[in-house]
Amino acid sequence: MExxxxxxxxxxxxxxxxxxGAGLLMVVPGEENQRRVALVVTVFNAILSFKLWNNFDATTAxxxxGEKMAWIPTLNINYTLGVDGISILLIMLTTxxxxxxxxxxxxxxGKRIRxxxxxxxxxxxxxxGVFAAMDFVLFYIFWELMLIPMYLLIAIWGGDQKKYASIKFFLYTLAGSVLMLAAIIALWLQNNYSFYIPDMMGQPYSSLFQTLVFLAFFLAFAIKVPMFPVHTWLPAAHVQAxxxxxxxxxxxxxxxxxxxFLRFCLPITPEATxxxxxxxxWLAVAGVLYGGFTALAQSDMKKxxxxxSxxxxxxxxxxxxxxxxTGLEGSLIQMVNHGVTTGALFLMIGMIYERSHSREMKDHSGMAYTHPIFVTFFTIFAMSSLGFPATNSFIGEFLILAGAFADNKIVAGVSIIGAVLAAAYMLRLLQYVLFKGEGRSDLSDLNFREIVTLTPFFVFVFWIGLAPEPFMNVMHTSVAYLLQQVDAAQAGQAVANLVVH
Amino acid sequence: MQLFLPELFLLGGSLVLFFVSLGEDKGKLAKNMTVLIGAVLCVLCAMGINQDGTLFYDAYKIDFFSQFFKLVIAAGLTLVTLATGDMKGINGKIKAEYYLFMVISTLGLVMMVSSVELLSLFIALELSSFSLYLMVPMRDEETGERQQMEAGIKYIMFGIISTGAMLFGMSYLFGLTGSTYFSDLVPAMQGMFHNPIALLAIMLFMVGFFYKLAIFPFHFWVPDVYQGAANGTTAFIASVPKIGAVAILLRIATLANPQHADWLITMLMVVAACSMLYGNLSALVQTDIKRMLGFSGIAHAGFVLLGVLTLDELGFARSTYYILGYVLMNLACFLVICKVSVNGENVNRDDLRGLYKRSPFLALVLLVGMFAMAGIPPFVGFMGKFMLLAGALQADHLPLVIIGVVNTAIAIFYYLSVVRVAFAEAPGDRPDVDTDATTWCVGLVLMACIVYLGIAPNQLLDYASQAMRMIM
Structure with a gap:
């Protein structure tokens, strides 16, 4: 990996x-201007990111x-950036x-716009920064830095239980990542004082060292994903944010x-992986089932x-x-899909909330009779969320399940139940919101700005659903290379076993 | 003469302050003079930063080490006087005397970092300590609720006991080597470091500065003094003397021979781990902000030891970097405390409710200060912790590193709970907090330093390393 x-x-x-842009916002007066500045800055960044997409060479891993600059020479910390087929999709998603x-x-x-x-x-x-950093310290700094604005977003502009939700979010994520810091330093010592991430891959660490480092990383990332059973911060944070x-x-x-997981756990500690x-x-399957069953019991749409999620x-x-x-590519595309679909669903629930100040399903029943535009979008995104064919999530889930069946048929079989559950809770939600009850004529339908906001999501739902090739193409080489790194460790292990016997 | 210029200037300054204090109600004038003295002292120290020489029969050494620390102590004095505003909570009649003692205490610290002989070191230390002992009970009756008396007594008692232990250690050093000069002590002690008495001597010697730095088990004065002293006094005690204490602690550490220092390192590891755990766990349940910062200071002092116990130049430089960062973030928090406190009374966590509505700027300063203390990037607290942990792991102290990172996770809770009341709670009927131009300037300077040192630590580290080379 050069x-x-x-x-x-x-x-x-x-x-x-x-x-x-944030610096500029500090000095711009007037709320309307501040909104415009934020929009212009983010749109400009999005347009600029297409330059990344267009000039990306998908044939190499x-x-x-790349950018590299000395930053703190005494510790050999550099300002190193780079993108490969794994991170480019996520950067594009962000911008x-x-x-x-x-x-x-x-x-x-409504308050404190600036x-x-x-x-x-x-x-x-x-x-x-997190997706582009190729130096471990730089990565960690961006990773932790994120906590501060996110904490403030929940703590200041959140709902009734914002205090509880924001502190829980912060504590969980921070507690998870402190051990990662120790693991990063340990890797630095093992690698001749280098913090450059690719340097740490494919090194002959001992099994014990790999396991410990893997676990330290795993805790941090599992909390962020979040995986069952460390997911409990997520519903609180989501609902209040x-x-x-x-x-x-x-x-x-x-x-x-x-x-x-993809960037660190797999290539750095393949043996432990x-x-x-x-x-x-099995933990992942537990999350699939747990998430499905709990979603089935919610009456709060955001929850x-x-x-x-x-x-x-x-x-x-x-x-x-x-x-x-197959599985890895499915995962990557599903990461994007989840970003598109769930992002859109949250936005839509925000739009309802703005009108009715309620997130309860029963307060929004029968909207099919009164809010045609809203319901059209909502149905499409809900269908996408349950993995309906021709939508984006179908591609992702299909690939993941195909990969899972190739690896472990029992796990794959059990996780199918999760897909069924997804259909159940989404259809239940749809049924409520669409047809049950009379509908509410006191709420207005989506306005032009909101339609504009949702249209890109709509486009991507069908684009990825019907023609996923452009998205899949960028990742093939990098994913293949990643698997090679893992397989190399497997082969090495096999040789070692042969020698022992 | 030129070598001694900063000290002479401070001496002259305190004389002038003494005459000022003879008048009635000269608090305002004394404060402005102290700021001026601090600022001029900064300039003098900066001009003399590359000077080299010895004075007073080689008992007093001027080199980059001493000048570097003098400069930061001078900067600390200036920032503290500016950040604490008009020193609410000090009896108006003795405010001028209060500033006089503050300057004398600084003079003691400035002399301390230059002393390379045990007796002059001791005198300088006591000059600084006795002024501090006097500053604690100078709080006025209404805001102190007589706690300042208890605090003053505790401070002096514990201070004298640890000074006694330190003198005992010094007597051993003299007994072992027959000299009180560091230049003789270092080679002699290095040579006989396998001797248990040598270890004992150094451990006892360190006690005096463990007390200043508030390291477990010499921390008992901290919570009560932090709470009982006026807000401004606490800001001073929590920052400037700690810089001096770290400087001397590092100087003492050079007496140890790294080859035979296993026991010393073990001892330092134990007190570091205990300080971190004790400080952070106790801070969890505090509601008085100053008391909480006191306990958090114990934990931070434990972190400083991570650099000391590596016994190499890099570790020492990182400890120095960390304590300077700590002073900055501490002052950021105290700036907010002094402003929020209406008449100089203590500030409870609840008094900070809705601060982001009452004074957005102070809330931001508090946010930066607290998150920096918690070790969140990109602030200086993160970089300091990161480098100390890296150094400790490099020296193979894995258990200590684990304790360190676990402590980071524990500590975040109480720092965050302060940020939470400031940002997520409604202000209720609490009044808005006015921020004058000085507060803005000091706040901006502190935040800029905290962020800048956090993302570009290189230069300061280089200076600190250069200073450490003078004593190694």
Whole structure:
């Protein structure tokens, strides 16, 4: 995995434009202007990110758009950035979701507009930074930095139980990642004082060391995903966060956990991965089933979607730890799908909440009779969420299940139940919202801004659902290379066993 | 003469302050003079940063080590006086005397970092300590509720006991080597470090500074003094003397021979681990912010020891970096405390309710200060912790590193609960907090330093390393 240095500093621009925008927001007067500035900055960043997409070379697993600068020489910490087929989709997802978050909170946020958008922009910077950082310390800094704006988003603009939710979110995530810091330092010592992430891959660490490092990483990422049984912060945070906060949480933040598995656990500690994968698969299945059953029992729509996230992310983890090309690619595309679909659903619930100040299903029954535009979008996203053919999630879940059947038929068989549950809770939600009861004529239907906000999600639902090739193409090489790294460890283990016998 | 210029200037300054204090109600004037003295002292120290030489029969050494610490102590004095505003909570009649003692205490610290002989070191330390002992009970009756008396007595009693232990250690050092000069002590002690008496001597010697730095088990004065002293006094005690204490602690650590220092390292590890755990666990249940910061200070002192116990230049430099960062974030918190407190009374966590509505700027300063203390990037607290942990793991102290990271997780809870009341709670009927221009400037400077040192620690580390080379 080489770092191909490029001169344009495109990644740095993507990371720091939001920060510059945040600085600009500090001095812009007037709430309307502040909204516009935030929108312009995020849209500009999104457009700029297409330059990344267009110039990305999908035929190589090397890190592209690389940048490297000495930062803290005494510790050999560098400012290193790079993208490969695994991270590019997530960076694109981030840059594209952010303008929609700004649009989605246009009227939703009524107080402290300036601070809200500053938080949002700092958030964007940290998220892109996490996906682009190739130096461990840089990665960790972005990873932790994210907690501050996210905490404020929930704590200031959140719902009634914001105190509880925000502190729980912060404590869980921070407690999970402190051991990761120790693991990072341990890896640094083992690798000749290098914090460069690819340097740490494919090294002959002892089994014990690998297991310990794997577990330290796993705890941090499992909390972020979140996997059963450390998921309990998620429903609280999702329900209390403002709509844009929920969208960021669902679309991007949760992906950092699974991204961490792909970027660190698999290539750095392959032996431990192989050893522990069977257990993690069952944990993932437990998450799928648990999320499904709990979602079935919710009457709060936001909570329902939050628990469905636990189930969907369980599928993603499942796809990663079956450790074959189909499963991994399914996971990656499903990460994007979940970002699109769940992000859209959270935005829509935010739109209802803005009108009725309720998230209860029973307060919004029978909307099919009164709100045709809303219901059309809602149905499409709900169908996408349950993995209906021709929508994006179908592709992802299909690939993950195909990969799972190739690896472990029992696990795959049990996880099918999760897919059925997804259909059950989503259809139950739809049935309530669409047809049960009279409908409410006191609430207005979606306005033009909201339709514009939802349209990109709509486009991606069908684009990925019907023609996933452009999205799949970028990842083939990198995923194959990742699997090679894991297989190399397996082969090494086999040789070692032969020698012993 | 030129070598001694900062000290002479401080001496002159305190004389002038003494004459000022003879008048009635000269608190305002004394405060402005102290700021001026601090600022000029900063300039003098910065100008003399590369000076080199010895004074007073080689008992007093001016080199980059001493000048570096003098500069940061001077900067600390200036920032504290600016950050604490008009020192509410100090009896107005003796406010001028109060500033006089503050300057004298600083003079003691400035002399302490230059002393390379045990007796002059001791005198400098006592000069600084006795002024501090006097500053604690100078709080006025209404806001102190007589707790300041208890605090003053505790501070002086514990101080004298640990000074006694330190003198006992010094007597051993003299008995073992026949000299009181560091230049003789270092080679002599290094040579006989396998001798248990040598270890005992150094451990006892360190006690005096463990007390200053509030390291377990010499921390007993901390909660009561932090709570009982006026807000401004606590801000001073919690910052400037700690810089001096770390400087001397590092100087003492150079007496140890790393090859035979297993026992010393074990001892330091135990007190570091106990400090972190004790400080953080006790801080969890505090509601008085100053008391909480006191316990958190014990935990931070434990972290500083992580660098000391590596017994190498890099570790020492990282400890220095950490304590300077700690002073900055501590002052950021105290800036908020001093402003929120209306008449100088203690600040409870509930008094910070809805601060982000009552004063958005102070809330931001508090946020930066608290998150920096908690060790969240990109602030200086994170970089300091990270480097200390890296150094400790490099020296193979895995259990200590695990305790350190677990402590980071524990500590976040109480820092966060302060941020929570400031940001997530409604203010109720609490009044808005006014912020004047000085507060803005000091707050901005502190935040800028906390962030800048966090993302670009290199330069300060280089300076600290360069200073450490002078004593190694």
């Amino acid at each position: 770092l191909l240095i490029s001169d344009g500093h495109l990644l740095s621009w993507l990371i720091f434009i939001p920060l510059i 090397n890190l592209q758009f 594209l979701v952010m303008p929609l978050c700004v649009l989605g909170s246009w009227t939703y946020i 601070e809200f958008f500053v938080c949002l922009l700092v958030m964007e910077m940290a998220m892109i 403002p709509a844009a906060g929920s969208v960021i949480l669902a679309s991007v933040l949760l992906k950092m956990g699974t991204y961490g 192989l050893m522990l994968a069977p257990y993690i698969l 329902l979607i939050a628990y469905s 636990v189930g969907h992310m369980g599928f993603v983890v499942l796809g990663i730890f079956v450790l074959n090309q």
